[in-house]
Amino acid sequence: MISKYTKNIAALLAISLFCLIGCETPSSPTSETASSSAKDERVVELLKKMSVEDKVGQMTQITLSMLMKDNQLNIEELKNAIINKKVGSILNVNGVPLSLEEWHDLLTTIQDIATKETELQIPILYGIDAIHGTTYTKGSTLFPHNIGMGATRNPALVKASAKITAAETRASGIRWNFDPALGIARQPLWARYEEMYGEATVLSSVLGFEAIRGYEEDGLDQISAVASCMKHYLGYSVPLSGKDRTPAYIPDTQLREIFLPPFEAATLAGSSTVMINSGEINGIPVHGSKYYLTDILRGELGFEGLAVSDWEDIIRLHSRHRIAATPKEAVKIAVNAGVDMSMVPVDYSFFDLLVELVNDGEVPMSRIDEAVYRIVKLKFDLGLFENAYPEEEAIALFGKDAYKEVALNAALESITLLKNDDKTLPLKEGGKVLLMGPAANSKGALHGSWSYTWQGSDENQFPESTITIKQALENRIGAANVISNSTNDFEDPSNTDIAFLKQNAAKARVIILAIGEKSYAESPGGIHDLNLNDNQIMLAKAAYSTGKPVVLLLAQGRPRVISKIVDGADAIVNLYRPASQGAEATMQILYGDVNPSGVLPFSYPRYSGDVVLYDRKHTEEVTEFIPDSYGGGGYNPQWKFGHGLSYTTFTFGEIQLDKKSYTKSDEIKVTVEVSNTGDRAGKVAVDLFVSDLYASVTPSYKKLKKFTKISLEAGESKNVSFTLTADDLSFINAASEKTVEAGEFSVSVGDKKSNFELK
Structure with a gap:
């Protein structure tokens, strides 16, 4: 069942690009639910003209280095890719960043061939990893990685940095950005930890939502926007071994409660594309799973955009995961499961094998048409058919001092x-x-x-x-x-x-x-x-x-x-x-020019072998090093989730609830007075946690549900208010269903706590 987020941040969507400091923003993502729209007749008409090879080519993505020779673009190989293999998408750079001029020359050459030397004149969709700024363009602005952005507790800053990244990426001539990463940082050995917003689900849900709005809200055909790519769907961030692209083992209750919500939020935000997890969950490679890619992503979340594999993943269903006896079977499994585009990326094996599979009837044409519709639709939405070339007017949006x-x-x-x-x-x-x-x-x-x-x-x-x-x-x-x-x-x-x-x-x-x-x-x-x-x-x-x-x-x-x-x-x-x-x-x-205000987006472990998370179970609170001795202290990090000091001091008043008893249809109003009791101004992150005291599935000790950040002058106090709904009290039960059970709950902010009853 899809979460229904309350519509409580409409004002946030109107925040200016330069609302940078002191912005108080609610912390639950909202958007109009994605709904199926009528078919785009431009796309439908184009599909009628396309051969099997044309369509499979659109589903094929290759890396730029495949088209390079002696660090120069190999025009003959480029023509082979676009004209003969019908390639629809290219990604990456050849090892080093390019200047705006170099990007424009490269993309102009590519689009010249695609739009002038092919029969159907379908432009190339170019993608790049602009992860924390426009990564591969000389002189671009880079922002803190997501793990640092999670420490800001400031959604407006995330959105502002995404809008700048969109503008500078578009100025480079590129219109598709493989970002944001929406995994949950709960395995600190993992090398991609820095790309995540933190260990709390709501951080990825809220901040990822804002990043997507920053990338896309101006309109994909505008020179200030790019198509976003929510990734890596699903469960990529918690490999058991801690090594990248290795297996994860995630119970369905955790998968739906912890790892799926950021992708729900991203779908609601309107993300145009999704990149699929390279790894496997409980022995099932995600990029080969119809359950994950079609039943949940399309059926439950309602996602309608383009699904692209990660680097070389489809062939790895054969070579690494070993669920396909041959490369051809690997292509069949992935495409039938729901992958629309293969980041092949260094050969034409996907193209050749998929053409064979379609001609042999092993991949239905309906599945091909579905995938190609999404790809071509995105190209139309991005304005590529109107103007496939780098937009000269976008250059003015690059490298501004304000960035x-x-x-x-x-x-x-x-x-x-x-x-x-x-x-x-x-x-x-x-x-x-x-x-x-x-x-x-x-x-x-x-x-x-x-x-x-x-x-x-x-x-x-x-x-x-x-x-x-x-x-x-x-x-x-x-x-x-x-x-x-x-x-x-x-x-x-x-x-x-x-x-x-x-x-x-x-x-x-x-x-x-x-x-x-x-x-x-x-x-x-x-x-x-x-x-x-x-x-x-x-x-x-x-x-x-x-x-x-x-x-x-x-x-x-x-x-x-x-x-x-x-x-x-x-x-x-x-x-x-x-x-x-x-x-x-x-x-x-x-040197004290600025008062620090960051707070940990993760629990900082004290010991390498003792990684316990902030939302631990109550049994994890118990230490029993002496038999039958049930001491506390099971959660014993070096610094707790949310820890962060300031050069001033803040205190929290008693939590005020508008009632002590609620029904499932009620909104729960929570207010707390926050005071700066020190001698200098500062900003303070305000985290609100919810605890379900008793439940049919063992409840977490607490879960972060809302957050904001406020500025206070020395001696100043402000009331901070949050609104909770039944959705904030829900959990995934043993039948993998979202449910809310009556009973006693508590909310906590800072060192204060207050209980209430849900009837």
């Missing part, structure tokens, strides 16, 4: 102060600073995956305007006051040279260690252990031994375990992957 301000605000609101003993931060001006650590002079570590290159690790590809923490610190206090031997090679041993630290510690007033992870994307970012690398642990311990105040900056895409060095640090700041304005934002936080 940097959005990126800066996003970084500022994401950065999370985890520890601050004796008010070590903000730092005072004056004196020398000893700066060390592998992330101190690394652009890649601040950006992470999909940053001008796939891995985000090629320091030469970043714009000259991109600075490191070292450069930002030198800009702030003067190069003469920064003692550092850090290089831009994350693996350089000099970055963790303890001898250098000891030789120079006496000269410094404070030691800043920028530690964490190098940049990585997908499988190359796989790890076997959550613990931070030993060389960085040893560097921190050596710094503590000097007696100087030590500030740790964590540049990382996932929570690396640092329990061995937490106690010795005077202050700890989680930067996540703050991107293009991250270094400047870090300085503004460290």
